[in-house]
Amino acid sequence: MRERGDEWTVLMRSAISGDSAAYHRLLKAVTPVLRAAAQRGLARAGQPVDQSEDIVQEVLLAVHLKRHTWDVNAPFAPWLFAIARNKLIDWLRRRGQRVFVNIDDFADSLPGDPAPEIPAASEVAVQLQSLPARQREVLQSIAVDSSSIKETAAKFAMSEGAVRVALHRGLASLTTKLRDA
Amino acid sequence: METDQLIRTLAADSSRPARPVSLVLALALLAAMPVSMAMLFAGLGVRPDVMAAMHNPFFDLKFAVTLALAISAVGVALHLSRPEASLRGWAWLLLIPAGLLVGGIASEMMLPQNLPMMTRLIGSNSRVCLTAVPLMSMPLLAAALIGLRHGAPTRPAVSGAIAGLLSAGLAATLYASHCTDDSPLFVATWYTIATALVAAIGAAIGARVLRF
Numbered sequence: 473m474r475e476r477g478d479e480w481t482v483l484m485r486s487a488i489s490g491d492s493a494a495y496h497r498l499l500k501a502v503t504p505v506l507r508a509a510a511q512r513g514l515a516r517a518g519q520p521v522d523q524s525e526d527i528v529q530e531v532l533l534a535v536h537l538k539r540h541t542w543d544v545n546a547p548f549a550p551w552l553f554a555i556a557r558n559k560l561i562d563w564l565r566r567r568g569q570r571v572f573v574n575i576d577d578f579a580d581s582l583p584g585d586p587a588p589e590i591p592a593a594s595e596v597a598v599q600l601q602s603l604p605a606r607q608r609e610v611l612q613s614i615a616v617d618s619s620s621i622k623e624t625a626a627k628f629a630m631s632e633g634a635v636r637v638a639l640h641r642g643l644a645s646l647t648t649k650l651r652d653a
Numbered sequence: 654m655e656t657d658q659l660i661r662t663l664a665a666d667s668s669r670p671a672r673p674v675s676l677v678l679a680l681a682l683l684a685a686m687p688v689s690m691a692m693l694f695a696g697l698g699v700r701p702d703v704m705a706a707m708h709n710p711f712f713d714l715k716f717a718v719t720l721a722l723a724i725s726a727v728g729v730a731l732h733l734s735r736p737e738a739s740l741r742g743w744a745w746l747l748l749i750p751a752g753l754l755v756g757g758i759a760s761e762m763m764l765p766q767n768l769p770m771m772t773r774l775i776g777s778n779s780r781v782c783l784t785a786v787p788l789m790s791m792p793l794l795a796a797a798l799i800g801l802r803h804g805a806p807t808r809p810a811v812s813g814a815i816a817g818l819l820s821a822g823l824a825a826t827l828y829a830s831h832c833t834d835d836s837p838l839f840v841a842t843w844y845t846i847a848t849a850l851v852a853a854i855g856a857a858i859g860a861r862v863l864r865f
Contacts, residue, residue, distance in 0.1 A: 488670055496664035503656055529659050536663045538805040538865060540670040541735050554736035558807045562864065596654045615654055615662040640668045651864060 476501075477549040484548045488539065499532060506531050506556055507590070513560045519567070525593035527563050531556045533647045566653070599649040607642030610635055671803065674734045678727070678800030682823070685796035689789040689824055697785060697831040706835070714757045715829040715840055722750035722848070723822030730797065730815045734804025740811070747818065757837030776834035779843045786821060786828050786847035787854075793820035794855055798862055805865050813859010817852035824851070 480498060487495035510524040510531075534555050542551045600608055606628075613624040621639070625632045693699075706712040725746035732738050766773070776782075797816035806812035825844050834840075 490667070490669075492664045492667055496660065499660040499663060500657075503660065525656060529654070529656055532656070532659055532663060534805070534865060536666065537671075538736070540673060541805045543735065546737075550737045551735070554807055555805065558736060558805075558865075590656065593654065593656065596659065600654065611662065614665050615658040618658075618661070621665060636666070636668060639662070639666050643663070643666055 477547055480552070481548040484539075484542065485544055488542070488544055499535075502535075502552060503528060503532070506552075509553070509556060510560060513557075513564075517564050519564065522591040523563075525591045526595045527556075527560055529593050529596050530563065530647075530650050531559045533643060533650070534559060537644060537647055562651070595650055595653065596646065599646055599653065602649060603642055603645055607638050607645065610638040611642040611646070614639060674800065674804040675731050677803040678731065678797065681796035681800040682793060685792040686823070688792040689827055692789050692792075693785075693827045693831060697781070697828075699830045700833050702833075703830060709835055711757065711761065711835040711837060712829075714753065714837060715832070715835065715844075716826055718750045718753045718757070718837075718840060719822050719825040719829055719844070721753055721822075722747070723819055723826065725749050726815050726819035726822055730801055730812060730819055731804075733806050733808070733812045733815060734801055736805040736807045738807075750822070754837055754841050758841060761837050770838065773834075773836035774838040774842055776836065776839040776843065778832055778834050779839070782828065782832060782834075782843040783847050783850075785831070786824050786844065787851050789824035789827055790817070790820040790851045793823050794851060794858075796820075798855070798858060801859075801863055802865075806859075806863050809863035810856045810860040812863050814852045814856035816859060817855025818848060820855070821848040821851035 480502065483494045483498035483501070487498055506528045507524055510527040511521040514521045514524055514527075535552065538555065542548065600611060603611070609628060610624055610630075613619045613627060614621070619627065621632055621635050624630075625635045628635070630638070700706065728746055729740070729743050732743050733740070761773075794817060797819050798813065801812055801816055804812075825848065834843075
């Protein structure tokens with residue numbers, strides 16, 4: 473487990489210095505662990521575990537937008553699990569649950585038993601519809617249609633810079649809407 | 654949206670990570686400080702005998718206490734803006750201003766005094782202190798909360814209370830230049846009540862606005 477944590481830390485350091493392939497690999501690697509932890513937490517709170525994917529996506533968005541609060545000299549896993557724990561608690565509170573999440577749910581010493589199948593997420597898709605048109609179109613183009621930034625720019629007759637800005641703003645407002653939903 | 658799609662999208666957002674919380678907090682406080690200073694000069698002004706007062710160690714001690722509070726609260730607030738942080742090992746920083754104050758009270762007790770203890774404690778300005786410090790804190794509290802919103806505090810009410818201590822420390826530093834009550838007993842009583850009030854306001858607002 474220690475090795476896995478070290479590997480994440482190395483990937484995140486590369487990601488912070490601009491290596492988007494390392495970033496992609498890191499997010500792929502942490503997702504099954506986050507999913508298993510979210511399912512454990514939901515099960516413990518007596519909530520349906522098939523809601524886990526919404527929490528996973530909120531955690532990933534928070535990791536992305538708050539990555540400047542990670543200290544590059546600190547291990548990555550405790551930072552990640554602190555965000556994940558926070559998002560799970562928040563999610564449960566929004567649903568009127570007064571729950572105290574067991575810290576062990578996010579201890580990185582637990583094996584991330586992979587979920588047999590990935591449950592569907594719905595909240596991001598719902599909140600996406602309430603974004604300003606430009607942000608929504610750009611996000612959909614990149615996320616759903618798998619277009620590159622360049623292709624998206626051509627499609628909407630925008631500059632690549634404007635696409636980047638719309639993408640970043642879209643992710644930020646999506647996060648705010650999910651939090652306040 | 655599937656998680657794989659979201660991950661691809663996040664990786665495609667090659668914008669640089671946001672600026673450090675410390676920088677945003679510093680800029681916000683720098684912007685708010687002139688507002689609080691304007692409130693001081695417009696509403697109260699500096700005490701007329703300020704040059705002479707500076708030779709009184711108990712006048713100077715007020716600034717040491719309030720600045721120590723502001724600086725240690727900045728340290729704790731920045732620490733708590735990281736999600737994995739806990740108060741453990743950091744909360745003692747907040748004891749520095751309290752320790753200075755206790756030291757001040759002890760030294761005053763050992764010196765001969767013209768006025769009885771209760772008179773020094775009650776002072777002449779307590780109502781102004783209780784109004785001015787919280788009022789001058791407000792722009793600074795707003796700035797501190799804006800700065801900390803940029804972080805990822807996992808206990809928003811605690812971080813909000815620390816933001817309250819921070820802004821009350823700075824506001825009290827300004828107020829100390831107007832206040833003619835220099836006894837550490839006065840400071841320990843009225844400045845503390847004013848600070849606690851601002852910390853409570855900070856906790857209440859922080860619980861709402863510091864979630865991320």
